[in-house]
Amino acid sequence: MYVAVKGGEKAIDKAHEWLDEARRGDPAVAELSVPQIREQLALAVNRVMAEGSLYDPDLAALAIKQARGDLIEAIFLIRAYRTTLPRFGYSLPVDTGAMECDRRISATFKDVPGGQVLGPTFDYTHRLLDFALEAEGLERPAPEAGQAEHPEMPRVTEFLNKEGLIQDEVAPAPAEDQPDDLTRQPLELPAARPLRLQALTRGDEGFVLSMAYSTQRGYAKNHPFVGELRIGTVAVEAEIPELGFAIEVGEVVLTECETVNQFLGSKSEPPQFTRGYGLVFGQTERKAISMALVDRALRWKEFGEDDKGAPAQDEEFVLYHCDNIQATGFLEHIKLPHYVDFQSELELVRKIRREADEAKMQEAAE
């Protein structure tokens, strides 16, 4: 148990002063601006928005600067800020089918309508350090400028759905389509799929990745294909209560991943393909793919699959441990003063030790 302590104000002030100085680093080196972080460390910004669960690239960049690049600390700052914001309402569910895609690939069909679009990807790079980036003021050849229309990009899973070969995803009636919200009610189990998806999309990338990897390696084995991965911009619509209709209140970049999983059928379901789903703020494809695999593993009951006792099938294990802010809070609190607790444990160990020593001496005497 943590017990409040007093004192140390002066030391704390000085520690914070030093923190400010350490954040700035060598004053001979130019200071980073928030727009520089937003533009040039965009994938860090995206991760902070996704796990901070708040879409605002400027705030995420500021948080990264303040946290000296510690992304979990930055996510913590964003979560704390988020709690101060009044909630104006819920958006209509975004239409990812109408996404203006920067990237869209399918590992299941090579000839998809709309095409395979690589976008600004690290795939196919050689992962060799590019020492040219060390030089300042480096001019890169500007890509060919042009004007084009965003092509129609129908969902890949729709093709399988036409043949009835994949489990369908049907929206419930509007009255029932009201998902629980983790930011409003504490997480209770068993969690419906919408609540699981909310927990996963804001969950720690490393944790969700490891869980997904464990399913690939055979713990609750599910051999998935990436049916489709798309990254791009979607409009967000929300109702203006005074007007009684919805307008587009902005645009967000999202990464969506749909996996197609082999499924041989069960007592309740015919043989067909099933799906896992990932949807994450920003360009965050490792996270979105991981989320889709874990989502699929957690659906075992729905499809009448066996509980193989694998961690990724255990929603209590996954959902209660995927949030890095909860985890950090509990983990890091143990470094705060626990003097009273520790004193009592110290007393206890001393007493046991004393009793043991006395018993030994008595034995020797006899």
Place this chain on the structure above:
Amino acid sequence: MADQRELTEAEAARRGWMSLLAKAPAARLAQLWEARGAAPGFDWLRAPEVGGVMVRGRAGGTGAAFNLGEMVVTRCALKLADGRVGHAMVQGRDRKKAEIAALVDAGMQGGEADSLRADLLAVLEAEMTSAKAARAAKADQTKVDFFTMVRGED
């Protein structure tokens, strides 16, 4: 959230310009607005307020709705001297952007509609469309044709 009903023509037009204003780059909107000269007087019905909208997605893209995360928006409402009311809900934390958007919304309901459309909405729309088209062209240049190699002994 109410179901989406059929909008009247006037509502659809208003939805159009409000959506455009919400997505417009704040600095460019302010520049175009200031170029029009003195702003009309108004009273706040609701002063600009920064808040969050919980963005929703659907499982599998088409299934049950779920909460994805919030986005930051600023909203306000104001009334011109002649009684016209303007509303705004815009992306980001820029209070001035929300104010201008609400002033344009109010103005679009009266005699200034044509000039507002010409000097401001049409310009923003053209620039935003062009930016999207440039991005689409970049994406198009990265379109590939994968082909599978023939496997076999001969």
